[in-house]
Amino acid sequence: MDCRNFYKRLFFLTFFLFLTSSFLFAQNTVITGVVTDAGNRQPLIAVTVSFPGTSIGTNTDAQGKFTVSTNIPTYDHIKISYVGYKEAILPVVPGKTQVINVKLFPEAQTLKEVDIKSGKKVKYRNKDNPAVELIRQVIAHKKQNRPESYPYVEYKEYDKMVFSFVNVNPKITEKKFFRKYKFVIDNRDTTSVPGKSLLPIYVDEKIAQIYYRKSPEKTKTTVLGEKHVDFGGAVDSEGIGQYFKHMYADIDIYDNSIFLMTNNFLSPIAESAPTYYKFFITDTLVINNTKVVELSFTPRNTTDMLFEGKIYVTLDGHFAVQHAKLYINKNINLNFVKTMHVNLDFEQNPDERYHLSKSTVYADFGLTKSKSGGLYGIRTRTFGSYAVNKPHPDTTYIADASANSDEVKHRTDQFWVQNRLDTLTTTEYNTYHNIDSLKTMPSYKRTMDIATLLLAGYKSFDWFELGPANTFYSFDPVEGFRLRVGGRTTPELSKRYYFETYAAYGFKDEKWKYFLSATYSLNNKTIYKFPQDYIRASVQKDVTIPGEDLQFVQEDNFLLSFKRGNNDKYLYNAYYRLDYKHEYESHFSYEVVFTNHTQSAAGSLYFNNVINGEPNTVTNLTTSDVTTTLRYAPNEQYYQGKIYRTPIPTKYPIFQLNYTQGINNLFNSSYSYAKIHAQIDKRFYLSQFGFADVRVEGAKIFGQVPYPLLNIFRANQTYAYDLYSYNLMNFLEFVGDHNESINIDQHFQGYFFNKIPLLKKLKWREVASFKGIYGGLSDKNDPLLHPALYQFPVDGNGQAITHALGSTPYIEGSVGVENIFKFVRVDLVRRFTYLDYLNAPKWGVRVLVQFDF
Incomplete structure (x- = not known):
């Protein structure tokens, strides 16, 4: 939720x-x-x-x-x-x-003439x-x-x-x-x-x-x-x-x-x-x-x-x-x-x-x-x-x-x-x-x-809010039992200065994690109001799953602790980050982000390569990069809150272009590379057939990088239906340095169910989705051809768990029912390709909680 x-x-x-x-x-x-x-x-x-x-x-x-x-x-x-x-x-x-x-x-009226017709309805x-x-x-x-x-x-x-x-x-x-x-x-x-x-x-x-x-x-x-x-x-x-x-x-x-x-x-x-x-x-x-x-x-x-x-x-x-x-x-x-x-x-x-x-x-x-x-x-x-x-x-x-x-x-x-x-x-x-x-x-x-x-999920103390409550307790195979406490300041403290923080402790790995950010608004408006114009500095040290696409500071949501299959490959991350974002009245915006990122393997994950014919284990991978994001969302509107905003879906497309330049030898960075990613989101209103949310993406990496820096395709091993991840793909299952994808989420709004008496009374609605991604790995980033690159991880029996896509795209689809009890969606998900891979699920049932009219 x-x-x-x-x-x-x-x-x-x-x-x-x-x-x-x-x-x-x-x-x-x-x-x-x-x-x-x-x-x-x-x-x-x-x-x-x-x-x-x-x-x-x-x-x-x-x-x-x-x-x-x-x-x-x-x-x-x-x-x-x-x-x-x-x-x-x-x-x-x-x-x-x-x-x-x-x-x-x-x-009473006087009729001039009378037409006698059969009683049959015309x-x-x-x-x-x-x-x-x-x-x-x-x-x-x-x-x-x-x-x-x-x-x-x-x-x-x-x-x-x-x-x-x-x-x-x-x-x-x-x-x-x-x-x-x-x-x-x-x-x-x-x-x-x-x-x-x-x-x-x-x-x-x-x-x-x-x-x-x-x-x-x-x-x-x-x-x-x-x-x-x-x-x-x-x-x-x-x-x-x-x-x-x-x-x-x-x-x-x-x-x-x-x-x-x-x-x-x-x-x-x-x-x-x-x-x-x-x-x-x-x-x-x-x-x-x-x-x-x-x-x-x-x-x-x-x-x-x-x-x-x-x-x-x-x-x-x-x-x-x-x-x-x-x-x-x-x-x-x-x-x-x-x-x-x-x-x-x-x-x-x-x-x-x-x-x-x-x-x-x-x-x-x-x-x-x-x-x-x-x-x-x-x-x-x-x-x-x-x-x-x-x-x-x-x-x-x-x-x-x-x-x-x-x-x-x-x-x-x-x-x-x-x-x-x-x-x-x-x-x-x-x-x-x-x-x-x-x-x-x-x-x-x-x-x-x-x-x-x-x-x-926040307890307000006027200028400060404690929360969110759903992250106070969670668990995972690396940290075990995890406690977290955090919060954020509100506009009651200042419209120019904002602070957000949390501290967490894992009782199994016995490590502290933390996050702290400070934001300064340059236009004397709350940073969550349109148009945004702010600069932010932040530092974070925490554990993540490679390929899991979650919110920046809420990946320890309690409900996401429950996962299917083998889930023991994690990364320890240390981020130092500086952001600048500027929005225009035309709804064009740009954002420039500098990040220094150090990651190390956790759980059963490892960073191994071969140097001069000898096996080698890498302790840390450090990169420094600058990312520029251009975004254009004509006529965009928001559900606007005091300390958040959520875009309202409309018929207008949203265009986004990201360019990342990795800089070698800057703050211990080890690689020079470039990444480009383009994305278009559009809601299509289909009259009586409801609407379809469509996302088209493409990405390309220039340069030679180890697999943690490749595009790790968004996977989902939770039991929640994720709109933009592949719900039957395992974490770290597919990587690549170029890919194109399409995601279609079709809502029929009861067009078919309304014609079935029982389903009509229940007010259930039909939904279907299609997700496909096509891509691959160029020779220069293939660790089999270049042993100095990090080798793709394998399980305890030596079987590969990470792959590059071949000539066949990864495809999955779903059919489901939404509006159950007015806010529950349940999807039956089917994976159509790469079914012979290790622990590849063919079917799955996923649940999503959402409110709608």
Whole structure:
């Protein structure tokens, strides 16, 4: 489990602490049911169901279903109304959950003619279907209706995100424990979302000015103001906002795919939409003096990642979307989301085309589908001051780092009043003050301290954190029982200076290990914030496994102590290292690292060669080298914490190039060589087939080096599934001085399982992977041809355990199931080549713990 992903897991712990405590919630009046036509028994869409005389109500979905609730005991009737049908008012029992199915009768009408048809249901077809012909016109006009069709576009954007607890019982403040939190619990909103009482706990606002130029294409975003609640030192509020906004990504209905809740939904106006959706013309309206067609749509397969809802299409020749309502249905495989819907509003430009004026995403979260409890999130993006074809000088479209300075995070209340493009409710406004008061309370501080320890593994002491807890104890064949203690400083000590350290002791080898680093930020920002600009010096002495690709200071994670097969070949390492890293706003970065590295064999490993025909044992191998890393990750975003950051996967590729130059006779270095390594990472979104994470790599070594300096292919002998290592390759099994590899990890997101009733109910998802590496060893680095090089190790029987790849690549693949209990992935892994090698496993089962929606 990745301990750095703190706020992702904080999200789920919040569910556990607040959503499963049923006593927090009131005894609501909850009414569920289905509204149908009394004549043909077909479900009615968008019927209004409300409590008479109130604003509490809802609309039926595409199946005619509804849920409406209130915690006010005097409401004892519901009203059902729909244009063209007789209104119905029915009694309900206050304080109870009940099911009421309603049949509406049409208003009396005089029919001019009657067509008598057979009772056989007409099969839906795309051919000769006017609704499909209309949607194809919308698709054909997509390009001209996108904002990017203009040479110049500019507008102001106001982005507001609010997260709230749902239906918290106001009487909870009568309990002794919650009395001190009465000022927070009483700040409820009962009007924004019909049928729900919302208690806001998180508010995030941003105002930005956007400039777009088509040729040469350039988009510039200047943030004018940012504001969010501050939970105190234990929680990075900005990091929470980044994570939530990744779930509630910007929505463009004109894109083929719409990214929501870390999943890709096919847009109802995608090129392939008629293949996956059914379309129906349900009404013709006049809105803002423009004639529009109400086009309803439903998925052909309700288990696919598709929407249902309505779009309103203009009939003025532009075939533009004027309004859209998008819903997810209950059958799709989406974790923790009870309901979600999207409203999109468009305004007309002077040239009669339309631009997006407001986008609102509503999502109701919970561990279960229970109607009570949970979190409710609303993200609203409002656009104003929209102007097209208004050119500016080239300097307008050049990013200005100073424009996005810390000043924008400290705007006055007057600035926000004057510049908000949407309203801030009283409860949302009060949330800022309430959280400021809450974080000063000792009980709150204790709760956050416990959460930090459980989720990140660190015990906070304000300016210093002790941990991580999962490395306190581990074991291995060389060290035996190993104890470790360490920690790191936080921004509370300084934003410029950071220190990290640990000390460990092995009771079998009776040796001390340690790590110490000091980092200085050159831009007066925390070194974990983008853009990074820092210098770091570090020293480390520890034991590692050759070919195990683990985090720099956490290779003694307790869970990784359990390994399969023979695992007794280790290295003692002593590192002296100096790093400099610099990132640019364009997401290009470079890093220069000087390393002096001394390694010696441990366990059953040895460094043996032949000198002048005589066997020789080498005690230490020392190298000094300089590595330059160039990295370009366009549009990269992060889960940003106070003392970590984790990249968010996107559709954009990431390019990385490393060049290492070994320097002979520098600080006892024995070799001169060069290494080059190139890597490309890309996530491919495959519409209804999920997504695939692909990594392509290539590496080459120039010069003659012993095998510890060759490329030791990443192997994995643990029982955890490693995404980028070869899970059935043994440690130190393959080495080379040139190689090319590809790694494909395909997530089908339940595309096949959703069509199998049991698996659909379990919400399991299919996953498959393919890993292959091709390479070899040139003659100059072959110890059989050059005995002065270190000989490849052999086991006690003289059988080789380390090899160079031949003309056949190493290949393994897996099929598996993820989303077991919502966070477990299990893979059945198969090794396809080099099966006759010593202790080469053919099959294996591996487990990975990961959270996802």
